[in-house]
Protein backbone atom coordinates (compact mmCIF):
# COMPACT_ATOMS: atom_id res chain seq x y z
CA UNK A 398 0.00 0.00 0.00
CA UNK A 399 1.21 3.51 -0.79
CA UNK A 400 -0.02 6.31 1.47
CA UNK A 401 0.49 9.84 0.24
CA UNK A 402 -0.04 12.44 2.97
CA UNK A 403 0.03 16.18 2.33
CA UNK A 404 2.72 15.73 -0.30
CA UNK A 405 4.29 18.97 -1.49
CA UNK A 406 7.02 19.52 -4.04
CA UNK A 407 8.61 22.86 -4.75
CA UNK A 408 11.34 23.59 -7.26
CA UNK A 409 13.52 26.67 -7.04
CA UNK A 410 14.58 27.97 -10.42
CA UNK A 411 16.45 31.24 -10.97
CA UNK A 412 15.40 32.40 -7.52
CA UNK A 413 11.71 31.66 -8.14
CA UNK A 414 9.81 29.05 -6.15
CA UNK A 415 7.57 26.82 -8.26
CA UNK A 416 5.01 24.95 -6.17
CA UNK A 417 4.31 21.95 -8.36
CA UNK A 418 2.54 19.68 -5.86
CA UNK A 419 0.52 21.53 -3.22
CA UNK A 420 -0.57 18.93 -0.71
CA UNK A 421 -1.67 15.64 -2.27
CA UNK A 422 -3.49 12.99 -0.23
CA UNK A 423 -4.11 9.56 -1.67
CA UNK A 424 -4.02 5.90 -0.72
CA UNK A 425 -3.11 3.35 -3.38
CA UNK A 426 -3.86 -0.23 -2.39
CA UNK A 427 -1.79 -3.19 -3.51
CA UNK A 428 -3.14 -4.44 -6.82
CA UNK A 429 -4.89 -1.16 -7.74
CA UNK A 430 -4.69 0.20 -11.25
CA UNK A 431 -4.61 3.99 -11.14
CA UNK A 432 -4.65 6.48 -13.99
CA UNK A 433 -3.21 9.96 -13.37
CA UNK A 434 -4.73 12.57 -15.67
CA UNK A 435 -4.20 16.30 -16.07
CA UNK A 436 -3.12 18.97 -18.51
CA UNK A 437 0.52 19.58 -19.41
CA UNK A 438 2.41 21.08 -16.49
CA UNK A 439 -0.09 19.85 -13.86
CA UNK A 440 2.63 17.96 -12.00
CA UNK A 441 1.94 14.38 -13.14
CA UNK A 442 5.53 13.44 -13.95
CA UNK A 443 6.77 15.12 -10.77
CA UNK A 444 4.28 13.05 -8.77
CA UNK A 445 5.24 9.81 -10.50
CA UNK A 446 8.95 10.48 -9.98
CA UNK A 447 8.28 10.80 -6.26
CA UNK A 448 6.09 7.65 -6.24
CA UNK A 449 9.04 5.94 -7.93
CA UNK A 450 11.42 7.31 -5.26
CA UNK A 451 13.46 8.96 -8.03
CA UNK A 452 12.89 12.32 -6.38
CA UNK A 453 12.22 13.35 -2.75
CA UNK A 454 9.16 15.21 -1.44
CA UNK A 455 9.75 18.79 -0.24
CA UNK A 456 7.36 18.02 2.64
CA UNK A 457 4.67 15.55 3.54
CA UNK A 458 4.96 11.79 3.44
CA UNK A 459 4.85 8.91 1.01
CA UNK A 460 4.79 5.61 2.89
CA UNK A 461 5.32 2.24 1.23
CA UNK A 462 3.63 -0.45 3.35
CA UNK A 463 4.03 1.98 6.24
CA UNK A 464 7.73 2.62 5.64
CA UNK A 465 9.12 6.10 5.10
CA UNK A 466 11.77 4.99 2.61
CA UNK A 467 12.82 8.58 1.88
CA UNK A 468 14.52 8.62 5.28
CA UNK A 469 16.77 5.75 4.22
CA UNK A 470 20.35 6.24 3.00
CA UNK A 471 20.66 6.55 -0.80
CA UNK A 472 22.07 3.06 -1.30
CA UNK A 473 19.30 1.35 0.67
CA UNK A 474 16.69 3.43 -1.16
CA UNK A 475 18.20 2.49 -4.54
CA UNK A 476 18.06 -1.18 -3.62
CA UNK A 477 14.41 -0.84 -2.54
CA UNK A 478 13.61 0.91 -5.82
CA UNK A 479 15.37 -1.74 -7.89
CA UNK A 480 13.51 -4.58 -6.14
CA UNK A 481 10.08 -3.03 -5.78
CA UNK A 482 9.37 -0.63 -8.63
CA UNK A 483 9.43 -1.06 -12.40
CA UNK A 484 9.42 1.94 -14.76
CA UNK A 485 8.05 2.32 -18.27
CA UNK A 486 8.44 5.78 -19.76
CA UNK A 487 7.45 7.23 -23.11
CA UNK A 488 11.07 7.71 -24.09
CA UNK A 489 12.09 4.29 -22.96
CA UNK A 490 15.84 4.86 -22.65
CA UNK A 491 16.85 1.48 -24.01
CA UNK A 492 20.60 1.24 -24.45
CA UNK A 493 21.21 1.38 -28.21
CA UNK A 494 24.26 -0.86 -28.31
CA UNK A 495 22.55 -3.73 -26.47
CA UNK A 496 19.97 -6.15 -27.84
CA UNK A 497 16.52 -6.91 -26.36
CA UNK A 498 17.81 -9.66 -24.11
CA UNK A 499 20.70 -7.59 -22.78
CA UNK A 500 18.51 -4.52 -22.20
CA UNK A 501 15.97 -6.66 -20.33
CA UNK A 502 18.66 -8.33 -18.19
CA UNK A 503 20.34 -5.08 -17.20
CA UNK A 504 18.47 -4.31 -13.91
CA UNK A 505 18.96 -7.91 -12.74
CA UNK A 506 22.69 -7.84 -13.47
CA UNK A 507 23.01 -4.49 -11.69
CA UNK A 508 21.22 -6.08 -8.71
CA UNK A 509 23.79 -8.90 -8.63
CA UNK A 510 21.78 -11.74 -10.18
CA UNK A 511 23.88 -14.35 -11.97
CA UNK A 512 24.06 -13.98 -15.75
CA UNK A 513 22.48 -17.41 -16.18
CA UNK A 514 19.44 -16.64 -14.02
CA UNK A 515 19.00 -13.18 -15.55
CA UNK A 516 19.14 -14.67 -19.04
CA UNK A 517 16.55 -17.32 -18.22
CA UNK A 518 14.19 -14.74 -16.72
CA UNK A 519 14.68 -12.29 -19.60
CA UNK A 520 13.90 -14.99 -22.17
CA UNK A 521 10.66 -15.93 -20.40
CA UNK A 522 9.49 -12.32 -20.08
CA UNK A 523 10.35 -11.44 -23.68
CA UNK A 524 8.29 -14.45 -24.78
CA UNK A 525 5.44 -13.24 -22.56
CA UNK A 526 5.39 -9.80 -24.24
CA UNK A 527 5.47 -11.41 -27.68
CA UNK A 528 9.10 -10.76 -28.53
CA UNK A 529 10.38 -14.35 -28.56
CA UNK A 530 11.66 -13.82 -32.09
CA UNK A 531 13.24 -10.40 -31.47
CA UNK A 532 15.68 -11.23 -28.66
CA UNK A 533 18.89 -10.44 -30.49
CA UNK A 534 17.59 -7.28 -32.17
CA UNK A 535 19.02 -3.97 -31.05
CA UNK A 536 16.58 -1.05 -30.43
CA UNK A 537 17.25 0.51 -33.86
CA UNK A 538 16.21 -2.81 -35.43
CA UNK A 539 12.84 -2.82 -33.63
CA UNK A 540 9.58 -0.95 -34.26
CA UNK A 541 8.41 1.65 -31.72
CA UNK A 542 5.90 -0.78 -30.22
CA UNK A 543 8.51 -3.52 -29.97
CA UNK A 544 10.93 -1.14 -28.27
CA UNK A 545 8.21 -0.24 -25.78
CA UNK A 546 7.60 -3.94 -25.12
CA UNK A 547 11.32 -4.39 -24.38
CA UNK A 548 10.98 -1.49 -21.94
CA UNK A 549 8.04 -3.32 -20.29
CA UNK A 550 10.11 -6.53 -20.15
CA UNK A 551 13.01 -4.64 -18.57
CA UNK A 552 10.63 -3.15 -16.00
CA UNK A 553 9.42 -6.65 -15.08
CA UNK A 554 12.71 -8.51 -14.70
CA UNK A 555 12.95 -7.79 -10.96
CA UNK A 556 9.32 -8.89 -10.48
CA UNK A 557 8.27 -5.48 -9.11
CA UNK A 558 5.27 -4.97 -6.84
CA UNK A 559 4.60 -1.61 -8.46
CA UNK A 560 4.75 -0.67 -12.13
CA UNK A 561 4.92 3.05 -12.96
CA UNK A 562 4.28 4.11 -16.53
CA UNK A 563 4.50 7.69 -17.79
CA UNK A 564 2.67 8.06 -21.12
CA UNK A 565 3.58 4.48 -22.10
CA UNK A 566 1.59 4.67 -25.33
CA UNK A 567 2.22 8.35 -26.07
CA UNK A 568 4.31 7.91 -29.19
CA UNK A 569 2.58 4.80 -30.56
CA UNK A 570 -0.25 4.38 -33.07
CA UNK A 571 -3.65 3.42 -31.63
CA UNK A 572 -3.40 -0.29 -32.34
CA UNK A 573 0.15 -0.70 -31.05
CA UNK A 574 -0.69 1.43 -28.02
CA UNK A 575 -3.65 -0.83 -27.33
CA UNK A 576 -1.35 -3.86 -27.28
CA UNK A 577 0.91 -2.21 -24.70
CA UNK A 578 -2.19 -1.31 -22.65
CA UNK A 579 -3.33 -4.95 -22.82
CA UNK A 580 0.07 -6.16 -21.56
CA UNK A 581 0.09 -3.67 -18.66
CA UNK A 582 -3.51 -4.41 -17.62
CA UNK A 583 -2.92 -8.14 -17.89
CA UNK A 584 0.07 -7.86 -15.53
CA UNK A 585 -2.11 -5.95 -13.10
CA UNK A 586 -5.00 -8.40 -13.27
CA UNK A 587 -3.08 -11.67 -13.50
CA UNK A 588 -0.06 -10.97 -11.31
CA UNK A 589 -1.57 -8.37 -9.01
CA UNK A 590 1.11 -5.80 -9.79
CA UNK A 591 0.03 -2.32 -8.69
CA UNK A 592 -0.19 -0.30 -11.89
CA UNK A 593 0.11 3.50 -11.93
CA UNK A 594 -0.10 5.17 -15.32
CA UNK A 595 0.18 8.82 -16.35
CA UNK A 596 -1.87 9.22 -19.49
CA UNK A 597 -3.74 11.66 -21.68
CA UNK A 598 -5.55 8.67 -23.14
CA UNK A 599 -9.14 8.52 -21.84
CA UNK A 600 -9.69 5.03 -23.20
CA UNK A 601 -6.75 3.70 -21.18
CA UNK A 602 -7.90 5.61 -18.09
CA UNK A 603 -11.32 4.03 -18.53
CA UNK A 604 -9.80 0.57 -18.36
CA UNK A 605 -8.11 1.22 -15.01
CA UNK A 606 -9.84 0.60 -11.68
CA UNK A 607 -9.33 4.20 -10.49
CA UNK A 608 -8.31 7.57 -11.82
CA UNK A 609 -7.29 10.92 -10.36
CA UNK A 610 -6.98 14.27 -12.08
CA UNK A 611 -4.26 16.76 -11.17
CA UNK A 612 -4.74 20.48 -11.64
CA UNK A 613 -2.46 23.23 -10.36
CA UNK A 614 -0.70 20.73 -8.14
CA UNK A 615 -3.87 19.45 -6.46
CA UNK A 616 -6.11 16.42 -6.93
CA UNK A 617 -9.41 17.67 -8.33
CA UNK A 618 -11.14 14.40 -9.15
CA UNK A 619 -10.72 11.06 -7.54
CA UNK A 620 -12.67 8.05 -8.72
Ligand SMILES: Nc1ncnc2c1ncn2[C@@H]1O[C@H](COP(=O)(O)OP(=O)(O)OP(=O)(O)O)[C@@H](O)[C@H]1O
Nearest residue numbers: 408410415417435436437438439440441442443444
Ligand atom coordinates in the same frame (compact mmCIF):
# COMPACT_ATOMS: atom_id res chain seq x y z
N1 LIG B 1 13.53 20.10 -11.98
C1 LIG B 1 12.66 21.10 -12.16
N2 LIG B 1 13.01 22.37 -11.89
C2 LIG B 1 12.12 23.38 -12.05
N3 LIG B 1 10.85 23.23 -12.47
C3 LIG B 1 10.45 21.97 -12.75
C4 LIG B 1 11.33 20.85 -12.61
N4 LIG B 1 10.62 19.73 -12.96
C5 LIG B 1 9.40 20.15 -13.32
N5 LIG B 1 9.27 21.49 -13.20
C6 LIG B 1 8.05 22.28 -13.47
O1 LIG B 1 6.98 21.69 -12.78
C7 LIG B 1 5.77 21.75 -13.53
C8 LIG B 1 5.15 20.36 -13.61
O2 LIG B 1 5.96 19.50 -14.44
P1 LIG B 1 5.60 17.99 -14.74
O3 LIG B 1 6.63 17.47 -15.66
O4 LIG B 1 5.39 17.28 -13.45
O5 LIG B 1 4.19 18.17 -15.48
P2 LIG B 1 3.28 17.12 -16.24
O6 LIG B 1 1.91 17.23 -15.66
O7 LIG B 1 3.93 15.78 -16.21
O8 LIG B 1 3.29 17.69 -17.71
P3 LIG B 1 3.32 16.97 -19.17
O9 LIG B 1 1.96 16.38 -19.38
O10 LIG B 1 3.59 18.13 -20.09
O11 LIG B 1 4.44 15.97 -19.15
C9 LIG B 1 6.15 22.32 -14.87
O12 LIG B 1 5.73 23.67 -14.90
C10 LIG B 1 7.67 22.22 -14.93
O13 LIG B 1 8.24 23.29 -15.66
